[in-house]
Amino acid sequence: MNTIPVITLDGPAASGKGTVAELVARELGFHYLDSGALYRIATLAALKAGVDPADSEGLTAVAEKLSPVFENGRILLEGEDVTLAIRSEEVSRATSKVAVVPGVRRALFDLQRRAARAPGLVADGRDMGTVVFPEAPLKVFLTASARVRAERRYKQLTARGETADLDLLTKDLEERDRRDRERAEAPLKPAADARLLDTTEMGIEEAVKKVLDWWTTAR
Numbered sequence: 001m002n003t004i005p006v007i008t009l010d011g012p013a014a015s016g017k018g019t020v021a022e023l024v025a026r027e028l029g030f031h032y033l034d035s036g037a038l039y040r041i042a043t044l045a046a047l048k049a050g051v052d053p054a055d056s057e058g059l060t061a062v063a064e065k066l067s068p069v070f071e072n073g074r075i076l077l078e079g080e081d082v083t084l085a086i087r088s089e090e091v092s093r094a095t096s097k098v099a100v101v102p103g104v105r106r107a108l109f110d111l112q113r114r115a116a117r118a119p120g121l122v123a124d125g126r127d128m129g130t131v132v133f134p135e136a137p138l139k140v141f142l143t144a145s146a147r148v149r150a151e152r153r154y155k156q157l158t159a160r161g162e163t164a165d166l167d168l169l170t171k172d173l174e175e176r177d178r179r180d181r182e183r184a185e186a187p188l189k190p191a192a193d194a195r196l197l198d199t200t201e202m203g204i205e206e207a208v209k210k211v212l213d214w215w216t217t218a219r
Ligand SMILES: Nc1ncnc2c1ncn2[C@@H]1O[C@H](COP(=O)(O)OP(=O)(O)O)[C@@H](O)[C@H]1O
Pocket: 011, 012, 013, 014, 015, 016, 017, 018, 019, 020, 152, 153, 155, 156, 199, 202, 203, 204, 207
C-alpha cells in the first residue's frame, strides 16, 4: 500500500462526482482520476473493434491492451481524440454493461492505482472507496435525487449540442444505476466509512467546501 493521500468520491450517475473532484483536486494541488473515463474508453475501444458486448474474454483483451493518452484535458485513443465521443449516451449505456466484466475491472485496476502520485489524488467513480483505494483517509459518497441528476445531465448534454429527452434520460440513468448497484463485482455502494453528501439541494461550491472541510479533519 502506498502512503499517498487519496480522497475518493463515489456515487450514481450525474451526482456531480467529476465536477466536485476536479475542483477539490485543483484547490489542494492534487492529481485527479476520472475512473469512469477509463471504463468509457475501454467500451469505445471495444465498440470500434466490433467486439460483441456479451464476449467477456474479448472485452477483457481490449481493456488489457488499452493505452489512452491524457493530454491537456483531451483524451487520445490510438491517436484519435475521443474526449467527446466517450461522453455520448450510447457509450454511457454500453459502459455499465462492459463494467460488469471482472476481467475488464482487473485490467483497469493497476492503471487506477498508478494514478496515486505525490502530492495526492482525488479519485471519482463507483468503487474508489470500496475496492481501488480502500485505504483512503477520506471517502465521500455523493448522491442527489434521480430527477435532479437527470436534469443536470440533460443540461450538460444539450449545452454541448447533443439532443436529449429528459424522460428517456431519467430512465437510462436509473437503469444504469441499477446495473451498477446490482453487479456482483465492485457494486456501487458507499464504503462502510464513507461520508454521505446529498447535493439534491446543494450547489457545486457548497459541496466542494464540505469535502474540503472534511479533508482538514480526515488525517
Ligand atoms: N451540486 C450541484 N448543483 C448543480 N449542478 C451540479 C452540481 N454538481 C454537479 N452539477 C452539474 O451536473 C452535471 C453533472 O456533473 P458531473 O460532475 O459530470 O457528474 P458525475 O461525474 O457524477 O457524472 C455537470 O454539468 C455539473 O456542472
